[in-house]
Amino acid sequence: EAGVAQSPRYKIIEKRQSVAFWCNPISGHATLYWYQQILGQGPKLLIQFQNNGVVDDSQLPKDRFSAERLKGVDSTLKIQPAKLEDSAVYLCASSPDRVSGELFFGEGSRLTVL
């Protein structure tokens, strides 16, 4: 079974530029999550989708971050414009349902903002 796929693995941009990350969850997984993990900290949930609907985006900085999951499969997370403090690893995870809770993570996209 293929795992969660993310791209790009690494991205370096200057502040005020924009960036987009892509995630393809495990086939059949209804729930998709984007987490932000700053170095030395635990992952922080940015947004959670159930199929193509948003379940929770309370910690998403909506003035600069946006995410969509069209057709309830793959998802993109965009940052525009980027700030220095956005430097982090962006982890995508999926789970088969909302009951078991176990998340399967992708390898992450490491963003450096200069």
Added chain:
Amino acid sequence: GQNIDQPTEMTATEGAIVQINCTYQTSGFNGLFWYQQHAGEAPTFLSYNVLDGLEEKGRFSSFLSRSKGYSYLLLKELQMKDSASYLCAVYMNTGFQKLVFGTGTRLLVSP
């Protein structure tokens, strides 16, 4: 809201036993996960506790006390490859279910 606390860093010796504690204060508690994360890699699932008590899985065991808002991860017969961060995560239901992570405990195993 929620509050999840873990020690920032721990050190131990190869072959020893180490216990990593996690305390939490959350609403809508549904269970507690432990994940392992090696530097530069994604978190991987270790254990899931829903009921009070000890769950054993090989060299790793996890304990939960819901009344005390407390869990620990016990690692036995430590190996160098166990050097990693260990993340405590609470599974919450506040109208919808979500997984909230603590800051993680960085474990360094020395020879």
